[in-house]
Amino acid sequence: MKVSAQVVVIGGGVVGASVLYHLTELGWTDVVLVERKELTAGSTWHAAGGMHTLNGDPNVAKLQQYTVGLYREIERRSGQNCGIHMNGGLTLAGDRERMDWLRMAQARGRYLGMDMEIISPAEAKRMFPLLEEQYFIGALFDRDEGHVDPSGVTQAYAACARQAGAEIYQHTWVSDLRQRPDGTWDVMTDAGEIHAEHIVNAGGLWAREVGRMIGLELPVLAMEHMYLITEDMAEVAEYKAATGHELPMAMDFDGELYLRQERGGMLLGTYEQACVPWSPRETPWTFDQQLLTPDLDRIAPSLEVAFKHYPALATAGIKNVINGPFTFSPDGNPLVGPVPGVRNCWVACAVMAGFSQGGGVGLTLARWMVDGDPGEDIWAMDVARFGTWASLAYTNAKVRENYSRRFRITFPNEELPAGRPLHTTPVYDRLTAHNAVWGAGFGLEHPLWFQRPGEEPREDVTFRRSNAHPVVADECTTVRERVGLTECSNFAKYRVTGAGSAEWLQGLFTNRLPRVGRINLTAALDPGGHIVGEFSVARVGTDDFFLFGSQIAEAHHSRWFRGHLADGVRFDVLALSLVGLSLAGPRARDVLQSVTGVSLATADYPFMTFRRIDIGMIPAHVGRMTYTGDLGYEIWVAPEYQRALFDLLWQAGQPYGIGLFGFRALMSLRMEKMFGTWAREYRPIYTPAEAQMRSLRLDHDFIGRAAVEAELARGPARKLSYFDVTPDPAEPADVLGDEPIWHDGAVVGWVTSGAYAHYSARSLAFGYVPSELAVPGERFEVEIIGQRRPAVLLPEPVLDPAGERMRA
Ligand SMILES: Cc1cc2nc3c(=O)[nH]c(=O)nc-3n(C[C@H](O)[C@H](O)[C@H](O)COP(=O)(O)OP(=O)(O)OC[C@H]3O[C@@H](n4cnc5c(N)ncnc54)[C@H](O)[C@@H]3O)c2cc1C
Numbered sequence: 001m002k003v004s005a006q007v008v009v010i011g012g013g014v015v016g017a018s019v020l021y022h023l024t025e026l027g028w029t030d031v032v033l034v035e036r037k038e039l040t041a042g043s044t045w046h047a048a049g050g051m052h053t054l055n056g057d058p059n060v061a062k063l064q065q066y067t068v069g070l071y072r073e074i075e076r077r078s079g080q081n082c083g084i085h086m087n088g089g090l091t092l093a094g095d096r097e098r099m100d101w102l103r104m105a106q107a108r109g110r111y112l113g114m115d116m117e118i119i120s121p122a123e124a125k126r127m128f129p130l131l132e133e134q135y136f137i138g139a140l141f142d143r144d145e146g147h148v149d150p151s152g153v154t155q156a157y158a159a160c161a162r163q164a165g166a167e168i169y170q171h172t173w174v175s176d177l178r179q180r181p182d183g184t185w186d187v188m189t190d191a192g193e194i195h196a197e198h199i200v201n202a203g204g205l206w207a208r209e210v211g212r213m214i215g216l217e218l219p220v221l222a223m224e225h226m227y228l229i230t231e232d233m234a235e236v237a238e239y240k241a242a243t244g245h246e247l248p249m250a251m252d253f254d255g256e257l258y259l260r261q262e263r264g265g266m267l268l269g270t271y272e273q274a275c276v277p278w279s280p281r282e283t284p285w286t287f288d289q290q291l292l293t294p295d296l297d298r299i300a301p302s303l304e305v306a307f308k309h310y311p312a313l314a315t316a317g318i319k320n321v322i323n324g325p326f327t328f329s330p331d332g333n334p335l336v337g338p339v340p341g342v343r344n345c346w347v348a349c350a351v352m353a354g355f356s357q358g359g360g361v362g363l364t365l366a367r368w369m370v371d372g373d374p375g376e377d378i379w380a381m382d383v384a385r386f387g388t389w390a391s392l393a394y395t396n397a398k399v400r401e402n403y404s405r406r407f408r409i410t411f412p413n414e415e416l417p418a419g420r421p422l423h424t425t426p427v428y429d430r431l432t433a434h435n436a437v438w439g440a441g442f443g444l445e446h447p448l449w450f451q452r453p454g455e456e457p458r459e460d461v462t463f464r465r466s467n468a469h470p471v472v473a474d475e476c477t478t479v480r481e482r483v484g485l486t487e488c489s490n491f492a493k494y495r496v497t498g499a500g501s502a503e504w505l506q507g508l509f510t511n512r513l514p515r516v517g518r519i520n521l522t523a524a525l526d527p528g529g530h531i532v533g534e535f536s537v538a539r540v541g542t543d544d545f546f547l548f549g550s551q552i553a554e555a556h557h558s559r560w561f562r563g564h565l566a567d568g569v570r571f572d573v574l575a576l577s578l579v580g581l582s583l584a585g586p587r588a589r590d591v592l593q594s595v596t597g598v599s600l601a602t603a604d605y606p607f608m609t610f611r612r613i614d615i616g617m618i619p620a621h622v623g624r625m626t627y628t629g630d631l632g633y634e635i636w637v638a639p640e641y642q643r644a645l646f647d648l649l650w651q652a653g654q655p656y657g658i659g660l661f662g663f664r665a666l667m668s669l670r671m672e673k674m675f676g677t678w679a680r681e682y683r684p685i686y687t688p689a690e691a692q693m694r695s696l697r698l699d700h701d702f703i704g705r706a707a708v709e710a711e712l713a714r715g716p717a718r719k720l721s722y723f724d725v726t727p728d729p730a731e732p733a734d735v736l737g738d739e740p741i742w743h744d745g746a747v748v749g750w751v752t753s754g755a756y757a758h759y760s761a762r763s764l765a766f767g768y769v770p771s772e773l774a775v776p777g778e779r780f781e782v783e784i785i786g787q788r789r790p791a792v793l794l795p796e797p798v799l800d801p802a803g804e805r806m807r808a
Helices: 014-025 058-078 096-111 121-127 150-163 204-212 234-243 300-309 311-315 354-371 392-404 428-433 468-481 501-506 551-563 588-593 639-656 663-672 705-714
Strands: 004-010 031-034 089-093 116-119 138-142 167-169 174-179 185-189 192-201 221-230 249-252 257-262 265-270 318-328 335-338 345-349 436-441 444-450 484-487 491-497 519-525 531-541 544-550 570-573 579-584 610-615 618-623 632-637 718-725 740-743 746-757 762-770 779-784 787-793
Touching: 004 014, 004 185, 014 031, 014 150, 014 345, 014 354, 031 150, 058 096, 058 150, 058 354, 089 096, 089 121, 096 116, 096 138, 096 740, 096 746, 116 121, 121 138, 150 167, 150 354, 192 204, 192 354, 204 318, 204 345, 221 392, 249 300, 257 300, 265 300, 300 311, 318 392, 335 354, 345 354, 428 436, 428 444, 428 639, 444 468, 444 484, 444 663, 468 484, 468 663, 484 639, 484 663, 491 501, 491 551, 501 544, 519 705, 531 551, 531 610, 531 618, 544 551, 551 570, 579 588, 579 639, 588 632, 588 639, 610 639, 618 639, 632 639, 663 746, 663 762, 718 746, 718 779, 740 762, 762 779
Parallel strands: 004 031, 004 192, 031 167, 089 249, 192 345
Antiparallel strands: 089 138, 116 138, 174 185, 185 192, 221 265, 221 318, 249 257, 257 265, 335 345, 436 444, 484 579, 491 544, 491 570, 519 531, 531 544, 579 632, 610 618, 618 632, 718 762, 718 787, 740 746, 740 779, 746 762, 779 787
């Protein structure tokens, strides 16, 4: 065994093997993989090997597409049979919502170049004669689905990596991990120590235990999962005889089950409601290529549906029932990337669909390690999307919810209840008393809208307009015509202090730093000129700053800032030690002026001022700006003052007709002001030139500047554009995000986000299209739930394009 290596990958399941392979592909060949038993000994060996490209997140779908396409290549290069069966797959819908979901999935696939087809029940029956047509109203057919041999794939990755110089040590257990002061690692194994620059935790079923070796509690939980294999079936043989090929795979939403051919019989797996976590606190090290006791009673409801929908299964003999554990994160997507706060420590775990996702996970992690950047938009898989609030118990609640909803639709306006409320701010009870409908982001509850008094604070889930629509319209009117009050604690808040802070931040940000007492917007870029984040920067001293950013990216962005930290500079995540309330609307100044002695007249407190002032008796930092685009203030206080602040403002606002507004109204208001948002319009796949960001000043040096200049010189290939969309008048639906944008009969771009702008009475959308088409007045179509709706590109915000309201 080597005594030192550049990288030690811990775990030889399909994911660890893929990471090892991709590292060697990118030229890192001094790499080893350590496996406690044999390759595949964790959850990999008993997997059903199914693979598909369909995923709710288009970026993950793209990586799944890459994974599926990789198998032939590694099979060819390694000479190892991967057992590839590309039979295609049907996703079957039994009701209208599911059909809508399939139409949207097909639409998303269009701009990723996926060739998916919506077919009728009769066509589905022709492709998959086992099904009973009457239970379905349609299906999505995807040619790029199939199944592989789990062991063959893992061995093929391993063989290719070995060919390139990687070494694999089986029957070698990593028992401890110790970091040296220089950030390198001593990897302790039962066969000796390896000194490594980097470690990768690909421990699968034991990823949690490997994390604990360095005091890390990863949000991962294993669930029991069952599938059964039938005896050979005459119907399967007849199909093969008639068509010359195998049956396609089938996913059946109603039965919460999937089916595929396995030799001469069928394999049927379920995601049952009565799901059971496995080893919820600790995975035993003694577990080795074992299976769990099957419990057919638990999957009986799914089997009942299966026997109804596919009657031939009811009479087929059962040859084998497999029950095995595999891991999930709280939202079902993998955990990938550098562990925040720990140098040279990487994870690739919680991969619940190793055969759809393992290749993409390996590729992006390897790029991240070798190039310092994953090279794709992997936000949905970033380990930093969870904070410390994702505890063991939270993970348990969320993973069970997620598992049991595997084949359920999560509507875009749906807030799932498990593990909530967990994080709340002091005004939570006040807002609940005002009938708040709550959502959660990064673990924190925030008000979505305020139901009318006496009515149940509940939102109907839908792809179209919900019962919130008219109420949110009223909230928007309150803001635009009088004054609205909302909570704004759901921003990430950071404080940067210490000698050299200004110089450090200036080297990270695209905009000039504001003067003391001022606030401005800026972007941060990677060296390739892609957007790392968008922040409001408030300066309270020469070397003293508050930064405000996207809350969901708090761990993601703080990892980035800390990764670039300069000597002498202190970077603190303020989290809920700073909470906020925001006043917005033409009477906002009147309300605030009535409770402070500081003059708020525009001459004294102009737009984009940020100062420490007292509101009543409450010490606060007050920024004169809001995301509504109206006259407004964001008021930041220590949490112990937030209730008093709320009461004070609410009281003071009564003569001015104050009302509460929530996140839904905010999204509507920002759309009519053409304000983009992080994770939708601004993501690491876009550049500031593409995103048309105004916070770009080329008068100072900053990370990514050379790339920006080069792009500006040649002109961006695509541009963020703003559209007025005409919804179907019979059944209006607004864009949700990720819809394809059509032009002259071809898909030319995609929607990033949108909303109904209540106050302007228009349905609006943001999206990226090729620069040559990004011309005001140009006509497009946006595909909304299977319908191509007209959209025209707008030159400027539909409301107050000169920005007079916020400067008033
Ligand atoms: C019944 C069932 C059916 C499934 N069907 C499918 C399917 O159809 N399609 C699909 O895509 N996925 C399927 N899966 C999921 C799939 O199995 C997983 O996504 C995949 O196996 C995850 O691989 P992994 O490498 O992350 O983890 P694992 O396979 O668990 O690998 C982790 C490895 O790390 C090793 N290890 C851990 N700690 C240490 C240590 N300290 N020292 C040394 N070695 C260590 C372990 O021994 C193990 O071999 C199924 C799973 C089950 C249970």
